[in-house]
Amino acid sequence: MGNPYLPYPVRIDRIVTETEDKNLKTFRFVFLNPEDEEKFAYTPGQFGELSIAGKGEIPIGIASSPTEKGFVAFTVNKVGLVTTHLHNMKEGDIMGLRGPLGNWYPWDEMEGKHVVIVGGGFAFTTLRSSIIYMLDPENRSKFADISVVYGARSPGMLLYKDELAEWEQRDDINMHITVDGTDDPDWKYNVGFVPTITEQKITSADNAIAIVCGPPIMIKFTQPVLEKLGFSPERIILSLEMRMKCGIGICGRCNIGDQYVCKDGPVFPLAQLKTMPGEY
Amino acid sequence: MLKYTEKIRETAKRLLAEKKVDVFIGYRKGTVPMMNEPLLVNHPDKVDPLYWDNFCGLNLCNYLTKRTDKIGIIANGCNSRNIVTHIIENQIKRDQLYIVGIPCEGMIDHRAVVRAVKFKEILGVHQNGAEFTVKGHDFEETFEKNKFLQSNCAVCTHRNPVIYDEMLGDPVDEQTDVNPYSDVEKIEAMDPEKKQGFFTRLISRCIRCYACRNACPLCYCPTCFVDESTPQWVGKSVDPTDTMTFHFLRAYHCAGRCTDCGACERVCPMGISMRQFTKKLNKDTRELFSWEAGLDPEKRPPLDVYRPDDYNDFIK
Amino acid sequence: MTEKVFTKEEWLGTLETLKESYKLFGPVKDGDFHTFMPLDGNKKPDFDYENTRLSPKSVIYPESERMFEYSLDESEEDAHILKESPKDYSPCAVLGIRPCDAQAFQIVKRNFDNPEYQDPWWTQHFEATTLVGLGCNAPCATCFCTQVGGGPFHEAGLDVLLFDLGDRFLAKGITEKGDALLEKTAGNPADDAALAAAEALKQPARDKITATVPTDQLKDKVTNELFDAPFWEEVAFACLNCGTCTYLCPTCWCFDIQDEVQGNQGDRIRNWDSCMFPLFSLHGSGHNPRADKFQRVRQRFMHKLKYYVDKYQNGVQCSGCGRCVRYCPVNIDIRNVCKLMNDFA
Numbered sequence: 001m002g003n004p005y006l007p008y009p010v011r012i013d014r015i016v017t018e019t020e021d022k023n024l025k026t027f028r029f030v031f032l033n034p035e036d037e038e039k040f041a042y043t044p045g046q047f048g049e050l051s052i053a054g055k056g057e058i059p060i061g062i063a064s065s066p067t068e069k070g071f072v073a074f075t076v077n078k079v080g081l082v083t084t085h086l087h088n089m090k091e092g093d094i095m096g097l098r099g100p101l102g103n104w105y106p107w108d109e110m111e112g113k114h115v116v117i118v119g120g121g122f123a124f125t126t127l128r129s130s131i132i133y134m135l136d137p138e139n140r141s142k143f144a145d146i147s148v149v150y151g152a153r154s155p156g157m158l159l160y161k162d163e164l165a166e167w168e169q170r171d172d173i174n175m176h177i178t179v180d181g182t183d184d185p186d187w188k189y190n191v192g193f194v195p196t197i198t199e200q201k202i203t204s205a206d207n208a209i210a211i212v213c214g215p216p217i218m219i220k221f222t223q224p225v226l227e228k229l230g231f232s233p234e235r236i237i238l239s240l241e242m243r244m245k246c247g248i249g250i251c252g253r254c255n256i257g258d259q260y261v262c263k264d265g266p267v268f269p270l271a272q273l274k275t276m277p278g279e280y
Numbered sequence: 281m282l283k284y285t286e287k288i289r290e291t292a293k294r295l296l297a298e299k300k301v302d303v304f305i306g307y308r309k310g311t312v313p314m315m316n317e318p319l320l321v322n323h324p325d326k327v328d329p330l331y332w333d334n335f336c337g338l339n340l341c342n343y344l345t346k347r348t349d350k351i352g353i354i355a356n357g358c359n360s361r362n363i364v365t366h367i368i369e370n371q372i373k374r375d376q377l378y379i380v381g382i383p384c385e386g387m388i389d390h391r392a393v394v395r396a397v398k399f400k401e402i403l404g405v406h407q408n409g410a411e412f413t414v415k416g417h418d419f420e421e422t423f424e425k426n427k428f429l430q431s432n433c434a435v436c437t438h439r440n441p442v443i444y445d446e447m448l449g450d451p452v453d454e455q456t457d458v459n460p461y462s463d464v465e466k467i468e469a470m471d472p473e474k475k476q477g478f479f480t481r482l483i484s485r486c487i488r489c490y491a492c493r494n495a496c497p498l499c500y501c502p503t504c505f506v507d508e509s510t511p512q513w514v515g516k517s518v519d520p521t522d523t524m525t526f527h528f529l530r531a532y533h534c535a536g537r538c539t540d541c542g543a544c545e546r547v548c549p550m551g552i553s554m555r556q557f558t559k560k561l562n563k564d565t566r567e568l569f570s571w572e573a574g575l576d577p578e579k580r581p582p583l584d585v586y587r588p589d590d591y592n593d594f595i596k
Numbered sequence: 597m598t599e600k601v602f603t604k605e606e607w608l609g610t611l612e613t614l615k616e617s618y619k620l621f622g623p624v625k626d627g628d629f630h631t632f633m634p635l636d637g638n639k640k641p642d643f644d645y646e647n648t649r650l651s652p653k654s655v656i657y658p659e660s661e662r663m664f665e666y667s668l669d670e671s672e673e674d675a676h677i678l679k680e681s682p683k684d685y686s687p688c689a690v691l692g693i694r695p696c697d698a699q700a701f702q703i704v705k706r707n708f709d710n711p712e713y714q715d716p717w718w719t720q721h722f723e724a725t726t727l728v729g730l731g732c733n734a735p736c737a738t739c740f741c742t743q744v745g746g747g748p749f750h751e752a753g754l755d756v757l758l759f760d761l762g763d764r765f766l767a768k769g770i771t772e773k774g775d776a777l778l779e780k781t782a783g784n785p786a787d788d789a790a791l792a793a794a795e796a797l798k799q800p801a802r803d804k805i806t807a808t809v810p811t812d813q814l815k816d817k818v819t820n821e822l823f824d825a826p827f828w829e830e831v832a833f834a835c836l837n838c839g840t841c842t843y844l845c846p847t848c849w850c851f852d853i854q855d856e857v858q859g860n861q862g863d864r865i866r867n868w869d870s871c872m873f874p875l876f877s878l879h880g881s882g883h884n885p886r887a888d889k890f891q892r893v894r895q896r897f898m899h900k901l902k903y904y905v906d907k908y909q910n911g912v913q914c915s916g917c918g919r920c921v922r923y924c925p926v927n928i929d930i931r932n933v934c935k936l937m938n939d940f941a
Contacts, residue, residue: 003716004713004714004716005664005716006678006680007678009678032677052676052855053666053668053676053677053855053862053864054857054862055855056853056854056855056864057853058880079881080509080510080880081510081512093676094675094676094677095676096676096677096678216883241879242877242879242885243878243879243880245851245852245853246851246853248712248713249713250707250708250710250713250715251852251853251866252707252849252850252851252899253850253852253871253876253877254877255895255899255903256885257819257903257906258819258902258903258904258906258907263713275820276819277819277820277823277898279885279891280885310927311921311927311929311931311932312737312738312921312922312929315924315927316927317926317927317928318833318834320830320833338925342836391628395628399628399646401734401737403737485626485627487650487659487839487843488659488839489838489839489842489870490838490839490873491836491840491925493838494836494837494838495838507873507875515854516852516867517660517854517856517865517867519660519856546925547836547838547840547926549649549843549923549925550649551627551629
C-alpha cells in the first residue's frame with residue numbers, strides 16, 4: 001500500500017462559479033497520471049482531501065459521480081486559508097488530491113427503495129453526486145421513486161442551477177427546490193425552509209430511505225420532521241462535517257465518541273448517532 | 281501560612297451561606313506533594329476541601345474571566361494585583377467580586393526543593409513555621425522556607441493584597457532591601473550576540489505546550505496570535521525562530537501588565553525561566569513610566585493612554 | 597532467548613560497540629531532569645533515573661516531522677507536487693526505556709498501524725527500533741502501571757529487559773530483535789545468582805505501587821451516560837487547557853498537519869497537537885463542537901478511558917506512567933478521574 005498521506009497530482013481542468021456571492025466554485029480536476037484515476041475509485045458520499053502545496057489540505061465531499069469519467073469535481077466554499085487560495089487559482093494549475101476517503105451512502109440498502117434526498121446550502125455536493133449516480137441509465141432501475149428537497153438562502157445561492165432545471169423536467173425524479181426567501185417575481189419554485197418543505201412534499205416513509213446533508217441547524221429541524229413522517233432512525237442517513245486533518249482516522253481530532261468522522265463516517269444513520277455523544 | 285486554611289473555610293462558608301457570593305474560588309490540597317488544585321466551591325457545605333499553604337503559586341485570576349456570577353476569591357499580593365489588572369482591562373467588574381485578602385510570605389519553589397534533595401522522590405512535605413520538612417522513602421530533611429522561595433516571591437515588594445473586602449490576617453512587612461531586577465541587569469550588560477545566545481538557550485527546551493500562556497491571567501485573548509491561521513503569524517512546528525517569536529511576542533503583550541506572579545514559570549513542564557522576558561519589560565515600564573502593574577484600579581496603564589502633552593516625541 | 601550479565605562498566609563499554617550497528621538513544625541528564633537523547637558525541641546515558649520528563653515517544657514519533665517536500669518554483673517541472681521527505685530508517689535502539697513507556701508504544705500502535713491504514717513513518721521508525729527496557733526497582737508514588745495491565749518488569753512491548761542488580765545488569769532478550777541486539781554485545785552468560793537476584797526484584801517492586809485505579813467497569817458503561825455524567829465541570833474547573841498532559845503523555849498521539857514554506861521550497865510537516873487546544877476541533881465555519889474547556893477535558897479522559905476501550909477492546913489508552921499526575925500544573929489527577937468514571941452508576 002502506498003503512502004496514504006501522499007496526494008495524487010491533479011490539474012485544475014475547469015472552474016465554475018456557482019453562486020451569486022461567488023463564494024462557491026466547482027473545480028474539476030484531471031489526474032496527471034491516468035492510473036491515479038483508477039486508484040481514486042469512489043462511491044457517492046465519500047470525500048477527498050484537496051491539497052495545495054504551501055497552504056495545506058481541506059476535506060471536501062466529492063461532487064462528481066463515479067459514472068462521470070475523466071475527471072473528479074468538488075464544490076468549495078471560500079472560508080479559510082486553503083479554500084481562499086484555491087478560489088484564486090486558475091484552470092491549468094497543479095495541486096493535489098487525496099482519497100477517496102470515508103464511507104458512503106448505503107447504496108446496497110437503498111436498492112429497491114424510494115430515496116428521499118434532503119439537502120441545504122453548499123452541503124448539496126455529495127447529494128449531486130448521488131443524484132447523477134442514481135439517474136445513470138445503468139443504475140436508475142435499482143431504485144424506486146427519487147425525491148429531492150433542496151434549499152438555499154436565495155435563488156442565486158443554489159448550486160448546479162442548470163442541472164436543477166434539467167432534473168425538474170424529468171419524470172424519473174421529483175424535485176422540490178426551495179429558497180428561504182426571494183424578491184424575484186419570476187421564481188417558480190418553493191419558498192420556505194427545508195424542514196417545512198420536506199413536511200409538505202414528502203408524504204410517505206414507506207419503503208423509503210432519507211439521506212440528509214446540510215448545515216447543523218437544518219439537520220436539527222429536519223430530523224423530527226422525518227421521524228414524524230415515519231422514517232425510523234435506521235432509515236435517516238446523515239452526512240456530517242468535522243474539522244479533519246489526516247482523513248484516515250489516525251490524527252485523532254474528528255472523533256464523535258469512538259467513531260472518527262473521517263474514516264468511520266462521514267455518513268452515519270441517525271440510529272447510530274443517537275448512541276454517540278452529541279458532540280458535532 | 282497554614283493557619284489561613286481554617287479561616288478561608290469559615291469565610292467561604294459564611295459568604296456562601298449569606299449569599300454574598302455565588303461561588304468561592306480557592307485551592308484544595310493536591311494529590312501529589314507541593315501541588316495544589318484550584319477549586320470552585322458553590323455550596324456552604326462543600327468548603328472543607330479549601331486549603332492554603334506555601335504551594336498556592338498558581339494565579340487564581342485565570343478563573344475569573346467570562347464569569348457572570350458573584351465570586352468570592354482569595355487573593356494574596358500578586359493575585360490581588362491581577363484582579364486590579366482584570367478590572368482595568370474590563371475582564372471582571374469590581375462589584376462582582378468579594379476579595380478575601382491574605383498577606384503572603386512567599387510561595388515555595390517546588391523545583392528548588394526537588395533539587396535540594398538531589399532529585400529523590402518526595403512523598404510528603406510538612407510546614408512548620410519558618411521551616412518545612414521533606415520526606416521520602418529513605419530520607420527526611422528540614423529546610424528554611426525563606427531560602428526556597430519562588431524567585432519572584434524572593435524579590436516581591438507587594439506581599440499584601442492591594443485590594444480586598446476583608447483581610448484574614450495582619451499585613452506582613454513588605455520587603456524593601458531587594459533588587460528585583462538584578463538578573464535583568466546581568467542580561468542587559470551582555471553584548472547582542474551573547475544575549476541572543478542566552479535567550480536561545482533559555483527556550484531551547486520549549487515544547488510549545490503553551491502552559492505558560494494558559495497559566496498567565498493576562499492571556500485571555502479569545503484567539504491567541506499563535507493560533508491565528510489567516511494570516512498565520514507564527515509557524516507551528518518546533519522551529520527555534522517560531523518558538524522565540526512566541527515567547528517574545530507573548531512577553532510584549534504583557535508589557536505594563538505583568539505582576540510577576542510567577543505562574544508561567546511555575547507551570548512550565550520543561551523548567552524554562554520565561555520571566556527573564558517579562559521582567560525586562562517590567563523594568564522598562566517602571567523606569568520609563570514609573571509604573572507597576574495592578575496597584576490602582578483607577579489608573580490607566582501606560583500603554584493604553586494617550587495624552588496630547590506626552591513628553592515623548594514619537595507619539596506626537 | 598539470550599540472557600547476559602554485565603558489570604555496569606561493561607554495559608557502558610558495550611554501548612560503544614553497539615553504536616556501530618545502531619543509532620542509540622538513552623536517558624541523559626539534562627538540567628533538572630532526564631531526556632531521551634541520541635547518544636552521539638560525548639553524551640553519556642544515566643541509567644540511575646526514575647523516568648524522563650518527556651516520554652520517549654518522540655524517538656519514533658517526533659514532535660515535528662517532515663512528511664513531504666515540494667517546490668513552488670514554476671520553472672521546475674514538478675512544482676506543486678509533493679514528494680516524500682528523505683528518512684533515515686537505519687536501526688536504532690532505545691536504551692533504558694521503562695516498561696510503561698514500551699507498553700505505550702503497543703497502545704499507540706493500534707492507532708498508527710491498523711488494518712485499514714498504516715502510518716508509513718510511525719511504522720517504519722517503530723520497525724527500525726529495538727527497545728531495551730530497564731525494569732523499575734523503585735517505582736514512584738505516582739506510578740500505576742500495575743493497574744492498567746503493566747508492571748515494573750512487564751516484558752510485553754520490550755525487546756530486551758534489563759534488571760539493575762546493583763553492581764551488574766542482567767539483560768534478558770525477549771524478542772528476536774532483542775536477541776539480535778544482545779548478540780552484538782559483550783557480557784557473560786547469566787549465572788544462576790544473577791537470575792535469582794533479578795527474579796527477587798519483581799515482587800517488592802510491584803508491592804511499592806499502592807495506587808488503586810480500577811478500570812474494570814469502563815467497558816460496560818454506556819458511552820452517553822458517562823459523557824453526560826455530572827462530574828465533568830468539576831473535574832475540568834482548574835484545567836488551564838495547556839498541552840502539558842498531552843505532550844508528556846506516551847500514549848497521546850494526536851497530530852496536526854501544517855505546510856511551511858521558505859522561499860520557493862516548502863515542507864508538509866506534522867506536529868503534535870492537543871485536544872486541550874480549542875483550535876483542535878474548530879470548524880472552518882466557526883462552529884466548535886468542543887468550544888468549552890470542560891468538553892475538551894472530557895474528551896481527553898473519555899478518549900483514554902472509554903472510547904479507546906470500546907474501539908480496540910484492549911484496555912485503556914494509558915500505561916500508568918504517572919507523568920500527567922506529576923506535572924499537571926493544576927493537579928488534575930487521572931487516577932481520580934478514572935475512579936469517578938469506573939464507579940459512575
